[in-house]
Amino acid sequence: MEKLSPDWTDATNLLTARRQSRWAAKYAADRFFRFLCLGSIIFLGAVLGAIVLFVSETGFLVFRDVSLWEFFFSSRWDPEHGKYGAAVFIAGTLYLTLVTLLIATPISICVAVFIAEIAPPWLRQWLRTLLDLLVGIPSIVYGYLGATLLIPWIREHTGAPVGDGFLAAAIVLSIMILPTITRITDDALCAVPNEWREANYALGGTTFQMIVRVVLPAAKSGIAAAVILGMARAIGETMAVVMVIGNVAQFGFDLVTPTSVLTSHIVMQILNVDFQSTTNHALYMMAFLLLLISISLIMAIRRLRLKGGQ
Amino acid sequence: MKRTTLWKRMAAAVLSSALLIGAAFTTQHRADAAEVSGKIVIAGSTALLPLTQQAAKEFKKSHPKVKIVVSGSSSIAGPQSVAKGVATIGACDWDATRAVGGFPAYKGLKAYKIAKIPFAVIVNKNNSVDNLSVQQIQDIYEGKITNWKQVGGKDEEIVVINRAKGSGTRVNFEDKIMDGHAIKTSGDNYKEVQKSGDMVNAVSSNPNAIGFVDLAYVKGGIKAVSINGVKATTANAASGKYVFYGYGYLLTKGEAKGADKAFINYILSKKFQNGSLKKLKFIPVK
Numbered sequence: 190m191e192k193l194s195p196d197w198t199d200a201t202n203l204l205t206a207r208r209q210s211r212w213a214a215k216y217a218a219d220r221f222f223r224f225l226c227l228g229s230i231i232f233l234g235a236v237l238g239a240i241v242l243f244v245s246e247t248g249f250l251v252f253r254d255v256s257l258w259e260f261f262f263s264s265r266w267d268p269e270h271g272k273y274g275a276a277v278f279i280a281g282t283l284y285l286t287l288v289t290l291l292i293a294t295p296i297s298i299c300v301a302v303f304i305a306e307i308a309p310p311w312l313r314q315w316l317r318t319l320l321d322l323l324v325g326i327p328s329i330v331y332g333y334l335g336a337t338l339l340i341p342w343i344r345e346h347t348g349a350p351v352g353d354g355f356l357a358a359a360i361v362l363s364i365m366i367l368p369t370i371t372r373i374t375d376d377a378l379c380a381v382p383n384e385w386r387e388a389n390y391a392l393g394g395t396t397f398q399m400i401v402r403v404v405l406p407a408a409k410s411g412i413a414a415a416v417i418l419g420m421a422r423a424i425g426e427t428m429a430v431v432m433v434i435g436n437v438a439q440f441g442f443d444l445v446t447p448t449s450v451l452t453s454h455i456v457m458q459i460l461n462v463d464f465q466s467t468t469n470h471a472l473y474m475m476a477f478l479l480l481l482i483s484i485s486l487i488m489a490i491r492r493l494r495l496k497g498g499q
Numbered sequence: 500m501k502r503t504t505l506w507k508r509m510a511a512a513v514l515s516s517a518l519l520i521g522a523a524f525t526t527q528h529r530a531d532a533a534e535v536s537g538k539i540v541i542a543g544s545t546a547l548l549p550l551t552q553q554a555a556k557e558f559k560k561s562h563p564k565v566k567i568v569v570s571g572s573s574s575i576a577g578p579q580s581v582a583k584g585v586a587t588i589g590a591c592d593w594d595a596t597r598a599v600g601g602f603p604a605y606k607g608l609k610a611y612k613i614a615k616i617p618f619a620v621i622v623n624k625n626n627s628v629d630n631l632s633v634q635q636i637q638d639i640y641e642g643k644i645t646n647w648k649q650v651g652g653k654d655e656e657i658v659v660i661n662r663a664k665g666s667g668t669r670v671n672f673e674d675k676i677m678d679g680h681a682i683k684t685s686g687d688n689y690k691e692v693q694k695s696g697d698m699v700n701a702v703s704s705n706p707n708a709i710g711f712v713d714l715a716y717v718k719g720g721i722k723a724v725s726i727n728g729v730k731a732t733t734a735n736a737a738s739g740k741y742v743f744y745g746y747g748y749l750l751t752k753g754e755a756k757g758a759d760k761a762f763i764n765y766i767l768s769k770k771f772q773n774g775s776l777k778k779l780k781f782i783p784v785k
Contacts, residue, residue, distance in 0.1 A: 436663065
């Protein structure tokens with residue numbers, strides 16, 4: 190800024206001083222804004238840190254009473270008799286996610302290909318709006334529909350006495366994450382340069398060849414990110430799952446036996462346990478596992494996005 | 500000089516009148532405090548929530564100086580919140596000063612029995628079974644009886660539905676019906692639900708299901724079976740002929756004092772017990 194010199198007239202002095210004070214005010218405002226932004230970030234980081242710290246701190250208390258081996262590899266969950274094996278829930282979460290993705294991924298990719306490559310523009314716009322609306326439906330609605338419509342249907346067609354289980358949960362979750370995966374895959378497909386499609390036609394390729402050989406491989410990392418995002422949503426989903434899974438601490442790999450996963454078990458039990466009990470600590474440990482899984486999924490997405498950008 | 504004295508006089512007058520009025524207010528305030536004032540925080544059982552809410556509404560009218568906050572999450576939250584000092588009164592579906600249902604006894608709390616709660620063993624409306632003995636219900640929940648034809652119904656597999664561990668209704672079911680027999684918590688015909696409403700949905704949507712719930716919930720697609728030949732009615736539960744009932748408790752840290760005491764006394768009063776409490780399908784204890 191301008192330097193003040195003593196031989197200036199009073200008028201200029203005053204003017205400069207005013208200008209300087211205005212500059213100082215601006216400077217202060219800038220500084221303030223900078224600290225505001227920095228403060229917000231620190232606040233957010235502190236909240237996240239506090240969550241991880243609190244959940245893990247309480248969770249790790251479980252290992253005072255339960256061995257690592259028992260918690261992760263025993264399937265006997267019976268707190269009344271001092272058995273805290275969480276293998277049923279951990280395996281259940283992984284298995285449910287796998288079945289959900291097996292159902293949702295192929296359908297989502299087909300829908301996305303239809304929207305991005307085949308549908309006429311008016312239908313494309315219409316379908317995209319529809320999918321965005323579907324993303325916004327609260328999960329409890331899906332859960333309720335699953336419990337009242339899907340479960341009697343499963344009972345009728347599989348002969349299972351109860352009907353709750355992985356099949357019901359996986360179908361409900363698939364419908365829930367389908368719009369998410371479809372929309373992101375759609376974006377990834379649209380990001381593929383049009384010249385590549387034209388090159389395919391110029392070489393005499395059909396539309397099918399163009400989709401399978403050109404567009405899908407080019408959008409590979411975007412599609413992977415879409416699937417992982419859907420997976421993160423499926424793993425963390427609680428309310429829809431608790432209504433259709435049956436909530437029994439037993440393996441249910443045949444798809445129609447009532448079983449339980451990490452999220453549903455936590456929400457079933459957390460209100461009904463003593464604060465200081467080992468059961469409570471075990472539930473916190475399960476929550477910590479969920480946190481770890483979702484953090485690692487988000488890191489995986491970032492990796493893929495970075496790769497895709499290169 | 501003259502001006503200052505005038506100011507001084509005025510100030511003195513204002514000050515003294517303020518003091519007088521203040522003193523008057525304080526004495527009046529004290530008189531009310533001797534009656535009842537303060538803050539009551541109630542936490543715990545959702546089964547007792549309609550009761551505590553109604554009582555709070557009526558109590559506020561007669562005691563405008565008292566602030567009452569009522570909330571409900573789960574039975575065990577009642578004694579826990581009181582022990583921790585988060586709430587002044589805890590509502591619980593069992594006497595938490597004893598060790599019940601796998602929960603520790605909360606020492607230092609005082610339990611007030613406020614209402615008798617009738618429960619019902621429920622089946623789907625289309626189920627032909629109308630009566631079960633306590634023995635039969637035990638055998639069904641233990642997994643010894645697995646088909647409805649063994650208890651006089653159709654040839655269909657029984658679907659056993661249970662509440663989550665720690666539910667107040669389940670604690671009472673285990674206490675009054677199971678009587679020490681362990682529930683079989685596995686198998687492809689067994690499931691657990693979170694809330695009373697979920698229990699009603701589960702039994703009304705499955706023709707072969709059996710479950711249990713507060714008697715007040717019995718309507719729509721479910722029906723209450725008679726136990727040992729006694730119909731599930733509030734009258735039979737009141738007389739003690741019908742065996743499936745429990746008590747609702749309010750818990751305080753030590754002996755109840757001040758506003759808490761007045762509130763509990765109000766719930767135990769003849770007017771409330773025979774009025775609102777009965778209307779809400781609970782049974783008076785006095």
